[in-house]
Amino acid sequence: MANVTIFDHPLIQHKLAILRDEKTGTNQFRTLISEIANLMCYEATRDLPLQEVDVKTPMGICHAKMVKGRKLAFVPILRAGLGMVDGVLSLVPAAKVGHIGLYRDPETAQPVEYYCKLPADINDREVIVLDPMLATGGSAIDAITMIKQKGAKTVKFMGIIAAPEGLKALEEAHPDVDIYCAALDDHLNEHKYIIPGLGDAGDRIFGTR
Ligand code: PRP
Ligand code: URA
Numbered sequence: 214m215a216n217v218t219i220f221d222h223p224l225i226q227h228k229l230a231i232l233r234d235e236k237t238g239t240n241q242f243r244t245l246i247s248e249i250a251n252l253m254c255y256e257a258t259r260d261l262p263l264q265e266v267d268v269k270t271p272m273g274i275c276h277a278k279m280v281k282g283r284k285l286a287f288v289p290i291l292r293a294g295l296g297m298v299d300g301v302l303s304l305v306p307a308a309k310v311g312h313i314g315l316y317r318d319p320e321t322a323q324p325v326e327y328y329c330k331l332p333a334d335i336n337d338r339e340v341i342v343l344d345p346m347l348a349t350g351g352s353a354i355d356a357i358t359m360i361k362q363k364g365a366k367t368v369k370f371m372g373i374i375a376a377p378e379g380l381k382a383l384e385e386a387h388p389d390v391d392i393y394c395a396a397l398d399d400h401l402n403e404h405k406y407i408i409p410g411l412g413d414a415g416d417r418i419f420g421t422r
Contacts, residue, residue, distance in 0.1 A: 343372075373394065
């Protein structure tokens with residue numbers, strides 16, 4: 214079964230509380246999404262393999278370690294996943310970035326694909342899919358299926374708020390995918406929105422409605 218990490222770090226919990234607040238405006242919302250993604254990425258990259266290197270310091274040789282040639286790709290799910298990209302790239306600036314466009318049909322809550330552009334060497338890269346909201350799980354499941362169909366072998370999912378329904382669905386559909394979320398909320402409402410959640414993540418990041 215998938216490894217699931219729900220973060221309890223005080224800084225993440227603090228930033229998430231402000232993020233959820235309906236009084237938090239677009240500008241601060243964007244900053245917080247990026248900061249939380251940055252902190253989560255620190256943990257999601259914990260298992261990157263290292264290689265031994267010798268570094269010449271001003272005092273002599275140091276037997277040190279650096280991240281081995283394993284390559285990363287971040288894939289935000291449009292639109293809201295875009296809000297997490299700056300935060301993760303500031304930790305891993307050499308990573309490539311793919312994009313998957315999906316929106317939830319407002320009537321059926323089913324994901325509808327409208328865009329997919331991934332790095333050509335995606336099969337050689339560890340992929341971390343970014344989307345702040347894991348509600349029914351449909352968008353994340355479809356995005357990961359598309360990424361695997363393009364040849365990716367190691368895929369992780371990084372979200373900010375998950376509903377139990379979406380977490381279960383994603384674990385069942387892709388048991389090999391490690392999942393990182395900053396919070397596990399209570400339930401979905403009748404419109405498949407996360408309760409208490411934070412509302413519509415895309416609208417809050419981009420100031421639309
Ligand atoms: C939101 C969110 C996820 C999806 C989650 O996107 O960013 O992609 O809903 O819901 P699910 O788990 O039930 O699939 P939305 O469809 O609202 O598109 P947007 O980001 O373009 O606003
Ligand atoms: N998408 C969002 O942006 N928010 C939710 O609560 C559910 C899906």
